[in-house]
Amino acid sequence: MAEMLEVSGITKRFGGLVAVNNVSFSVREKEILSVIGPNGAGKSTLFKLISSFLRPTTGEVRLKGERISGLAPHIAARKGVVRTFQETTIFKNMSVRDNVIIAHHLRSKASLFGFFLGTGTAKEDEAAFGQSADEILALLGLSSLAHEIARNLPHGHLRALGIAIGLATNPSILLLDEPFAGMNHDETMRMVEMVRRLRERGLTILLVEHDMPAVMKISDRLVVLNFGQKIAEGTPAEIQANEKVIEAYLGSEDEAIGL
Numbered sequence: 001m002a003e004m005l006e007v008s009g010i011t012k013r014f015g016g017l018v019a020v021n022n023v024s025f026s027v028r029e030k031e032i033l034s035v036i037g038p039n040g041a042g043k044s045t046l047f048k049l050i051s052s053f054l055r056p057t058t059g060e061v062r063l064k065g066e067r068i069s070g071l072a073p074h075i076a077a078r079k080g081v082v083r084t085f086q087e088t089t090i091f092k093n094m095s096v097r098d099n100v101i102i103a104h105h106l107r108s109k110a111s112l113f114g115f116f117l118g119t120g121t122a123k124e125d126e127a128a129f130g131q132s133a134d135e136i137l138a139l140l141g142l143s144s145l146a147h148e149i150a151r152n153l154p155h156g157h158l159r160a161l162g163i164a165i166g167l168a169t170n171p172s173i174l175l176l177d178e179p180f181a182g183m184n185h186d187e188t189m190r191m192v193e194m195v196r197r198l199r200e201r202g203l204t205i206l207l208v209e210h211d212m213p214a215v216m217k218i219s220d221r222l223v224v225l226n227f228g229q230k231i232a233e234g235t236p237a238e239i240q241a242n243e244k245v246i247e248a249y250l251g252s253e254d255e256a257i258g259l
């Protein structure tokens, strides 16, 4: 399998604190790779480095061979590294479908102003985007909610809408930031199925997550961080049997590794 994303010797210092320390790993095409680790291990910082929300102190990130670290986040997103949007970036007073249509404009010729003013190119785009939005909503099982106002959606569906918005920008790799956080068992299982479906459609997925059972179920491989360093990398079975990982989790208040 070809490598989609390559993280090489990446380090992030905040003053005297080394939040991420010389971490390297690759995400292969069509793989689901999860980054796990106890609280404060550096997961969020690593995620921000990969999505270009933070500039590394040293090291680099490459997407299909092209260096993306140091680019502005919206440029990295245009190149294909797309982080799922937080709930706050959803237009709460618009319908589910309109939210997904608007997200398509990140890769559109026409500006977002065109969308609101109804210019020629924007109208053409809108028809194509409408069709694509419908496909995305169907893929995520959200079709019946297309005309629902986003504000009225329950938590799980709002999270799914965040993913739909991410998909609308046509990512090469989708970064999911704690997709199961705050979900009950049924919502988590639905989200696990949804992420699997995305991979079946050819997407590469990198996720950061605390929910160990879900992560073990969904991931092809995992990278484990502790105190900013990578301490292990491997399949769920390898990670669950890894002494360093067990030790790291025994010393933390996080949920057990799922043994």
Ligand SMILES: Nc1ncnc2c1ncn2[C@@H]1O[C@H](COP(=O)(O)OP(=O)(O)OP(=O)(O)O)[C@@H](O)[C@H]1O
Pocket (backbone or CB within 6 Å): 014, 017, 018, 019, 037, 038, 039, 040, 041, 042, 043, 044, 045, 046
């Ligand atoms: N902007 C910042 N300035 C200073 N220190 C920071 C900053 N962001 C993160 N840190 C520190 O870097 C370390 C790693 O934090 P990070 O949030 O990446 O860990 P995490 O693994 O995501 O933790 P959690 O699981 O609790 O979300 C922590 O010690 C944190 O306090």
